[in-house]
Amino acid sequence: MxxxxxxxxxxxxxxxxxxxxxxxxxxxxxxxxxxxxxxxxxxxxxxxxxxxxxxxxxxxxxxxxxxxxxxxxxxxxxxxxxxxxxxxxxxxxxxxxxxxxxxxxxxxxxxxxxxxxxxxxxxxxxxxxxxxxxxxxxxxxxRIAATPGLVRPRVFLEVHAGLTECCNSPGRGNVGNYIVLAGGHNIGADVLPGASGRLGIEYILSAEPEIYIATGGPHTAKAGGFVIGPEFTPQQARDSLARMAARPGIASLAPVERGEVHGLAHQLLNSPLDILAAERLARWIHPDLFADVDPDATVAELNARFLAVPLTGTNWIDLREQGGRSSE
The missing domain is CATH 3.40.50.1980 (Nitrogenase molybdenum iron protein domain)
Incomplete structure (x- = not known):
């Protein structure tokens, strides 16, 4: 059971x-x-x-x-x-x-x-x-450990983006640990003692994040939130990510103003498919350092070697049209 x-x-x-x-x-x-x-x-x-x-x-x-x-x-x-x-x-x-x-x-x-x-x-x-x-x-x-003088960009990762009022975030645990693993600084961990919690927009703005990432899925559709996954086309995912980026407060963040906005399927978290989330976060947080890491190739190997039911569809997306096959 x-x-x-x-x-x-x-x-x-x-x-x-x-x-x-x-x-x-x-x-x-x-x-x-x-x-x-x-x-x-x-x-x-x-x-x-x-x-x-x-x-x-x-x-x-x-x-x-x-x-x-x-x-x-x-x-x-x-x-x-x-x-x-x-x-x-x-x-x-x-x-x-x-x-x-x-x-x-x-x-x-x-x-x-x-x-x-x-x-x-x-x-x-x-x-x-x-x-x-x-x-x-x-x-x-x-690779992170072997990079001298590594600068950890400040990351704001909004969990279940748009499902509730702003803004759900990882704290000291959950996907916040993967931000650290991938060489980033999770701004939620500075104020949230547990694995997850909620941040106010005033704090988010004051923390000056350099990278904004949203998670979502079909479960956020009812609230008009960020949608992504096999049920949705890349354009539907990108359009919903654009709505998240246009919200008051979020739109004022420096990475959002630059158009550097990313989205991840929440279904990749809280499961052994976490390696896909880790690889995608690494590419977003340190794109030059991890230019050779290919999450799409990892999906292909997972499907060929392990998964009884293959993973398909759009599982990550960039607001700007770029990235690999799973984001296109």
């Missing part, structure tokens, strides 16, 4: 039929994206009929978990059951497992993936992908 649909992505990296392994899931299609869910359903039709349980962000029902009777119940660390609920679930003979793709992914994502590999009897496949991911991340970290 999984309490977050994005764990399907992780399973699809280490299993030929990830859906067959799922006893129940939240049917939180928005966390996968509609097009991605449709691709899963086309290949594995039983996904639509799997029992529905509460998502990690919702109120847990111990009765639901026990009724499903899974071999293991997998929860997001920090949002899962409390001590008494764990006791009740385990008393029913169901092991409780916590994994973390969200709060501190650079520390915990690989360990979490290897736990999943052990649970499904595919430790070698999990280790193979972990090694692949580690190699891509080390290419970035080692």
């Amino acid at each position: 999984i309490d977050d649909g994005r764990y399907l992505t992780a399973l699809s990296l280490i299993a030929d039929d990830p859906v067959s392994l799922v006893a129940a899931w939240p049917h939180d299609v928005h966390r996968l994206g509609t097009a991605a869910y449709d691709a899963y359903r086309a290949r594995f039709p039983t996904i639509a009929n799997k029992p529905r349980i509460a998502a990690s962000a919702d109120s847990l029902s111990v009765e639901q978990v026990i009724d499903v009777a899974p071999d293991a119940a997998i929860f997001r660390e920090g949002l899962g059951p409390n001590a008494e609920q764990i006791r009740q679930i385990e008393a029913a003979g169901i092991p409780v497992v916590f994994i973390d793709f969200f709060s501190q992914p650079l520390e915990n994502l690989e360990k979490s993936l290897l736990i999943l590999g052990t649970l499904i009897g595919a430790p070698e496949r999990a280790q193979a992908f972990a090694d692949f991911r580690d190699g891509h991340l080390r290419r970035i970290t080692e």
